[in-house]
Amino acid sequence: MNVTVLAGGVGAARFLRGLVQVVDPTSITVVANTGDDVVLHGLHISPDLDTITYTLAGAIDPERGWGLAGETWQAMDGLRRYGGIDWFNLGDRDLATHLHRTQRLRDGAGLAEVTGEIARAWGLTLRLLPVTEDELRTMVTVVDEGEIGFQEYFVRRRHDVEVTAVRVAGASSARPAPGVLDAIGSADVVVVAPSNPLVSIGPLLAVPGVREAIEAVRGRTVAISPIVGGAALKGPADRMLRELGHDASATGVARLYKDLAAVLVVDERDRDLQAAVEAEGVRAVVTDTVMSDPEVSARLARTVLDAVQVGR
Amino acid sequence: MNVTVLAGGVGAARFLRGLVQVVDPTSITVVANTGDDVVLHGLHISPDLDTITYTLAGAIDPERGWGLAGETWQAMDGLRRYGGIDWFNLGDRDLATHLHRTQRLRDGAGLAEVTGEIARAWGLTLRLLPVTEDELRTMVTVVDEGEIGFQEYFVRRRHDVEVTAVRVAGASSARPAPGVLDAIGSADVVVVAPSNPLVSIGPLLAVPGVREAIEAVRGRTVAISPIVGGAALKGPADRMLRELGHDASATGVARLYKDLAAVLVVDERDRDLQAAVEAEGVRAVVTDTVMSDPEVSARLARTVLDAVQVGR
Numbered sequence: 097m098n099v100t101v102l103a104g105g106v107g108a109a110r111f112l113r114g115l116v117q118v119v120d121p122t123s124i125t126v127v128a129n130t131g132d133d134v135v136l137h138g139l140h141i142s143p144d145l146d147t148i149t150y151t152l153a154g155a156i157d158p159e160r161g162w163g164l165a166g167e168t169w170q171a172m173d174g175l176r177r178y179g180g181i182d183w184f185n186l187g188d189r190d191l192a193t194h195l196h197r198t199q200r201l202r203d204g205a206g207l208a209e210v211t212g213e214i215a216r217a218w219g220l221t222l223r224l225l226p227v228t229e230d231e232l233r234t235m236v237t238v239v240d241e242g243e244i245g246f247q248e249y250f251v252r253r254r255h256d257v258e259v260t261a262v263r264v265a266g267a268s269s270a271r272p273a274p275g276v277l278d279a280i281g282s283a284d285v286v287v288v289a290p291s292n293p294l295v296s297i298g299p300l301l302a303v304p305g306v307r308e309a310i311e312a313v314r315g316r317t318v319a320i321s322p323i324v325g326g327a328a329l330k331g332p333a334d335r336m337l338r339e340l341g342h343d344a345s346a347t348g349v350a351r352l353y354k355d356l357a358a359v360l361v362v363d364e365r366d367r368d369l370q371a372a373v374e375a376e377g378v379r380a381v382v383t384d385t386v387m388s389d390p391e392v393s394a395r396l397a398r399t400v401l402d403a404v405q406v407g408r
Numbered sequence: 409m410n411v412t413v414l415a416g417g418v419g420a421a422r423f424l425r426g427l428v429q430v431v432d433p434t435s436i437t438v439v440a441n442t443g444d445d446v447v448l449h450g451l452h453i454s455p456d457l458d459t460i461t462y463t464l465a466g467a468i469d470p471e472r473g474w475g476l477a478g479e480t481w482q483a484m485d486g487l488r489r490y491g492g493i494d495w496f497n498l499g500d501r502d503l504a505t506h507l508h509r510t511q512r513l514r515d516g517a518g519l520a521e522v523t524g525e526i527a528r529a530w531g532l533t534l535r536l537l538p539v540t541e542d543e544l545r546t547m548v549t550v551v552d553e554g555e556i557g558f559q560e561y562f563v564r565r566r567h568d569v570e571v572t573a574v575r576v577a578g579a580s581s582a583r584p585a586p587g588v589l590d591a592i593g594s595a596d597v598v599v600v601a602p603s604n605p606l607v608s609i610g611p612l613l614a615v616p617g618v619r620e621a622i623e624a625v626r627g628r629t630v631a632i633s634p635i636v637g638g639a640a641l642k643g644p645a646d647r648m649l650r651e652l653g654h655d656a657s658a659t660g661v662a663r664l665y666k667d668l669a670a671v672l673v674v675d676e677r678d679r680d681l682q683a684a685v686e687a688e689g690v691r692a693v694v695t696d697t698v699m700s701d702p703e704v705s706a707r708l709a710r711t712v713l714d715a716v717q718v719g720r
Contacts, residue, residue, distance in 0.1 A: 138450040138510035168482050174504020178529050180511055188500040192486020198450035199492055217490050 099401070100125045100283035102310070104296025105132075105144040106161050106330055107322055107387075108289035109151035114393025115287075116152065116222060118401065124222040125279035127306075129291070130207070131234035131264055131299025132246040136184055139194040140201055143247070144296070145211050145226060146193055153218035161330065164189045183252040208273040225279065227300045230270040234299050237261035246295060255332035259339045262294055267302035272309075280309040285404045288319035290385060292333040293352050294340060301356075310356045318400045319357040319378075320385060321346040325365040329386060345369060350376040359403045361385060361396070379403075411713070412437045412595035414622070416608025417444075417456040418473050418642055419634055419699075420601035421463035426705025427599075428464065428534060430713065436534040437591035439618075441603070442519070443546035443576055443611025444558040448496055451506040452513055455559070456608070457523050457538060458505055465530035473642065476501045495564040520585040537591065539612045542582040546611050549573035558607060567644035571651045574606055579614035584621075592621040597716045600631035602697060604645040605664045606652060613668075622668045630712045631669040632697060633658040637677040641698060657681060662688040671715045673697060673708070691715075 099119055101112060103126050115124060129144045143162065150156040150164055157165045167187035175182050186194065193214060200210040207229040215224045236249040239258040249255060280286055288310075291297055301307040310317055326345055328334040334344040342348045346362040350373040353360060360378045362369060363385040373380040381403045387393040411431055413424060415438050427436060441456045455474065462468040462476055469477045479499035487494050498506070505526060512522040519541040527536045548561040551570040561567060592598055600622075603609050613619040622629055638657055640646040646656040654660045658674040662685040665672060672690045674681060675697040685692040693715045699705040 135514075136511070137507035138452070138514060139507070140450070168480060168500065170480050170500035171483070171503040171507065174501045175508055178504065178508040178526065180508040186507075188480065188482035188503075189486045191483040191500075191503060192490065195449035195451070195483065195498075196487055196490040196492040199448070202447075202450060214490060 097284045097401070098123050098125070098282060099285045099287065100127060100279045101287045101289055102297060102300055103128045103144065103148060103289045104291025105129075105147040106151075107291045108144070108296070109148045109156070110387040110393055111287070111289050111320065111396065112148060112222070113151055113390050114387065114395070114397040117390065117394040118397045121220070121222040125275070125283070126222060126224045127227050127276050127279060127300065128224060129296050129300050130226045130228060131232045131295065131302075132250070133232070134184070134245060134247045136181060136186075136247075138198065139191075140198045141184075141186075141194050142197065142207070142211070142226065145214075145224065146190070148224060149215050149218050149220060152220050152222070155218065163187050184247060185251075206273070208275065223275070223279070225275055226273050227276060227306060228270040228303050229273045231266045232270050232299055232303065233265040234295050235263045235265050236295070237263070250332075255335075259332075259336050262298065262336075262340065264299045264302040267299065268304065270303045272303055272305050277305055277309045280306070280313060283313065284316065285401055286310060286313055286317040287400055288317065288353060288357055290320040290322040292322060292328070292331055292336070293349060294333070294336055307356070314356060315358050316404050317357040318359040318361060318381075318403050319349070319353045320361045320396070320400065321349045321363065321366070323349055324363040324385060346380075347372040347376065350378045350380075354378050361400055361403065409596045409713070410435050410437070410594060411597045411599065412439060412591045413599045413601055414609060414612055415440045415456065415460060415601045416603025417441075417459040418463075420456075420603050420608070421460045421468070422699040422705055423599070423601050423632065423708065424460060424534070425463055425702050426699065426707070426709040429702065429706040430709045433532070433534040437587070437595070438534060438536045439539050439588050439591060439612065440536060441608050441612050442538045442540060443544045443607065443614075444562070445544070446496070446557060446559045448493060448498075448559075450510065451503075452510045453496075453498075453506050454509065454519075454523070454538065457526075457536065458502070460536060461527050461530050461532060464532050464534070467530065475499050496559060497563075518585070520587065535587070535591070537587055538585050539588060539618060540582040540615050541585045543578045544582050544611055544615065545577040546607050547575045547577050548607070549575070562644075567647075571644075571648050574610065574648075574652065576611045576614040579611065580616065582615045584615055584617050589617055589621045592618070592625060595625065596628065597713055598622060598625055598629040599712055600629065600665060600669055602632040602634040604634060604640070604643055604648070605661060606645070606648055619668070626668060627670050628716050629669040630671040630673060630693075630715050631661070631665045632673045632708070632712065633661045633675065633678070635661055636675040636697060658692075659684040659688065662690045662692075666690050673712055673715065
């Protein structure tokens with residue numbers, strides 16, 4: 097069974113940690129968001145790709161949820177001496193990833209190729225693809241500062257500021273990375289991971305051809321709601337949904353995804369929204385979606401796969 | 409008294425460590441070689457500028473002679489995981505300098521401005537200038553591999569290979585950095601530091617206008633021979649001089665510098681070469697030039713300054 101997962105960062109990584117327990121990893125393709133990539137200090141940084149890789153390698157820092165466990169911070173301390181940009185934390189071990197990626201891109205390798213090299217170096221056997229090799233930049237308009245880059249919003253402003261608009265720069269001319277459309281079209285199951293619909297999944301869908309490819313396989317696509325009991329488990333998805341005029345609920349997520357997915361997996365706590373979700377034309381499957389440990393992730397992965405099998 | 413020093417890396421840094429003890433540092437300008445700069449992993453690395461800064465800050469690793477004392481190597485260890493370029497050692501603390509420099513250059517700052525910022529952050533009060541803000545790349549043709557970048561020759565090949573040619577790419581279109589020609593023209597003493605004449609001082613002289621500026625003040629210019637007893641104290645200068653058809657001796661150095669400097673300071677061990685040096689039209693001053701500690705450096709600096717005063 098081939099499974100393709102549309103993925104943002106932490107939530108997607110936790111889901112994948114379960115999925116690899118229930119499906120042969122070599123039959124999994126992950127199509128990951130690159131809209132929150134940033135070039136800083138000349139280095140090409142791909143936070144979502146790295147969070148997925150480090151999580152699946154068992155190397156992620158479990159406290160922070162990003163970066164590497166056992167990290168050191170000598171380079172950051174040095175940057176502070178110079179009064180340079182220090183709001184984006186770059187651990188010494190993590191820097192190796194950005195240094196290598198940047199060198200390989202300068203050598204002329206594509207981001208998909210480099211991403212594969214890095215994933216293999218960490219022992220991953222699933223296929224991890226950036227949604228595009230072209231520059232995609234999620235831009236966030238915040239109420240007091242105008243439009244800023246996603247990492248500036250997310251890290252520098254700690255996503256603690258009202259958002260009035262989101263724009264995906266570069267989307268109209270971006271091409272899906274090699275393998276992306278095939279992976280969606282040929283999958284037995286397509287999963288939209290529990291990531292922020294607006295700034296993790298949204299940029300991915302903004303790449304021409306990707307939304308259409310998923311709509312074409314809507315009947316075998318399952319989304320997992322990143323909103324549980326009206327709140328995001330991590331990050332600003334709930335607040336951002338409200339600020340941009342959506343419902344911060346599983347129902348609101350169903351409305352955003354109804355053309356893409358036949359099924360929405362919602363949390364036990366949202367059992368009372370089942371009818372409202374289904375009124376949007378999306379079948380609701382209720383289960384525990386709070387991936388507090390890998391066992392919950394594995395159970396969730398099995399439920400997601402079963403949801404499509406049952407639906408056939 | 410204003411002193412301007414033409415500088416390469418380690419030998420120049422050791423001389424400067426003495427010079428700042430005998431002259432007000434705020435009256436010293438250092439014009440440093442950037443021909444061995446390299447862009448690696450997307451980072452702009454300026455080895456000579458950094459060696460000078462770290463040495464004068466008392467932060468250089470005394471064993472290695474390059475990089476920072478108390479350095480850690482997490483990023484390098486990580487790079488090895490990826491099988492990437494790992495022959496150029498980048499310490500975690502040292503990386504901060506390259507990260508900051510690269511970001512500032514991307515911001516549009518010139519290399520002279522950024523170099524000044526970094527030097528001030530380390531507490532330096534002398535003026536440290538790159539010879540040019542334009543790209544200058546010393547290329548070395550080695551017998552078994554053809555033309556390679558200087559760092560590839562120096563670090564990857566450990567300068568343990570026969571050199572058949574040296575070329576300074578970018579020199580013809582490079583412009584002296586702001587302040588460089590003024591610093592040479594207005595100096596009371598110009599010093600050519602004991603650096604490799606071919607790959608440290610040579611690239612500097614290859615920037616149009618620099619050689620002419622020094623020739624115009626030849627009477628107050630003193631060079632220090634980097635060759636002592638027929639050998640370089642550090643690096644491949646002796647071998648390279650021979651391979652490229654020069655004499656690996658104080659006399660050979662006098663021949664290379666005779667249009668630039670009225671005085672050549674040679675080591676006690678080369679006292680017997682005094683007449684040969686002076687036969688080249690360069691006055692020879694004999695003293696201890698082996699800067700084994702800061703006191704020797706300071707004595708050498710005083711001798712250098714006196715050499716010009718006496719000559720007047």
